[in-house]
Amino acid sequence: MTDTQSPANPPMARGAAVNQPGGRSALQHLLQGERPYMLYVAFAVMLIVFSLASPWFLSIDNFLNIGRQTTLVSIIAVGMTFVIISRQIDLSVASTLALSGMSASLAMAFVANNWVVGAVAGLGTGALIGLINGVLTTRLEIPSFLVTLGTLSGARGLALMVTNTKPVIITNEYYFAIFGEGSVLGVPAPILWTLGVTIAGILLLHYSVYGRRVYAAGGNPTAALYSGVHIKQVTTLAFVLTGTLAGLASLILSARSHAARPDVVQGMELDVIASVILGGCSLFGGRGFVLGTLLGSLIIGTLNNGLVLLGVSSSLQLVIKGAIIVAAVAFTRR
Known part of the structure; x- marks a missing residue:
């Protein structure tokens, strides 16, 4: 992806976060970015409106339902945060999920009916697709939009072929x-996986050398290159991470469904990207944080859930959802 420079948002300003100390508090991460408080205010207002409009919204069961519904998007969006901060994009995550789920189920069906075998097959397939995306993008210098558009089609087609749909x-x-129906202290396993991935993402992005290099690669690639940052390696690892998390999401979905289907979650990549951007990540790279991504995913999930409880038609839901996402992004970017 190409960068658009402007006096109001120069590359060096976006990459400045790289030079800040790693021991920053969680509150500082919550408050970083351009007017991020608008995102939290919008979420709070949404909760209040839906609570007043529907007697079923404000309940523990419904909140757990929202958590389960947003699991797939939230987990993959953590990886997408790394990709977009590094000034790339991955359109293939939904197809990667579908193919990874088929790999996991086929491994258990024909190799060994063992959950470890299925998990390794699913995660490995996701990581492999991410590696292909990263290598083609960095080594052949093909724009990631085109590369992942190709793997989107290829992975989906392969998922359909292996079992004849x-x-x-x-x-x-x-x-x-482990992945779908279990719980710990009443908290469903998918939500626990989301929390685990989010915490790991925060530690990796905000408190590790690799995280600082991701910000550098996306914020100011030229300066990062002269500082000794291996941009190609950093970018490739971001794609591998995203593919692996898509593989994890496939395990959760297939465990919940007791089956793997090749035609699942078509178009989910749009919700993933919307969650990351809504959470404060810049499409031009160099800016973003994991907690914001999680909140962006929860906003989209809460919006979907609230509109269903209010009995809004599916067509009107799409209109309202699109308008609110555009408005929220506009306010957080002002």
């Missing part, structure tokens, strides 16, 4: 418990 049934009870 038929689903593959999963029977391993441990697989269901």
Whole structure:
């Protein structure tokens, strides 16, 4: 992706966060960016409006339902945050999820009916697709938009081919418990996976050398290159991370469905990218944070849930959802 420079938002300003100390508090991460408080205010207002409009919205069961519904988007969006901060984009995450789920289910069906085998196959497939995206983008210098548009089609087609468009049934009870139906202290496993991935993403992006290099690669590639940052390696690892998390999301979805289907979550990449941008990440690279991405995902999930509870038609839901996302991004960018 190409950068658009302007006096109001110069590259060096976007990359300045790289030079800040790593031991920053969580509150500073919550408050970084351009007017991020508008995002929190918008979320609070949304909660109040839906609570007043629907007697079923303000309940623990409904909030747990929102958490389960947003799991897939939230997990993949953590990886997408790294990709977009490094000034790239990945359109193939939904197809990667579909192919990874098929790999996991086929491995358990024909190799060994063991959840570890399925998990390794699913995560490995996601990581491999991410590696392909990263290598083609950095080594052949093809824009990531075009590369991942190609893998979007290729991975989806391969997922449809391997079983002739038929689903593959999963029977391993441990697989269901670990990734889909289990719980700890009443908290469903998918939500626990989301929390775990979010915490790991925060530590990796905001408190590690690799995270600082991601900001440098996206904020000011020229300065980063002269500072000794291996931009190609950093970018490739960001794609691998995103692919791996898409693989994890496939395990959660297939465990919840007791089967893997090749035609699932078509178009989900748009919700993933919207969550990252809504959470304060810049499409031009160099700016973003994981907690903002999680909040962006929760805003989209809460909006979907609230509109369903209010009985809004599906067509009107799309109109309202699009308008609110555009308005929220406009306010947070002012």
